[in-house]
Amino acid sequence: xxxFQATVRRGGGCHLEKIEVMxxxxxxxxxxxxxxxGDGNVVYFPKExx
Numbered sequence: 114x115x116x117f118q119a120t121v122r123r124g125g126g127c128h129l130e131k132i133e134v135m136x137x138x139x140x141x142x143x144x145x146x147x148x149x150x151g152d153g154n155v156v157y158f159p160k161e162x163x
Contacts, residue, residue, distance in 0.1 A: 117142040117159035
């Protein structure tokens with residue numbers, strides 16, 4: 114497991130928030146975030162930080 118940081122849009126508005134998630138790959142991290150926040154709300158593709 115690796116740590117990824119991504120920027121997501123919360124609440125459907127323009128409020129952006131950086132969050133960290135654990136995943137095996139960046140694609141998996143993005144898919145998990147889209148399930149949680151909705152399609153199109155992952156603003157920046159997750160990047161590995163650890």
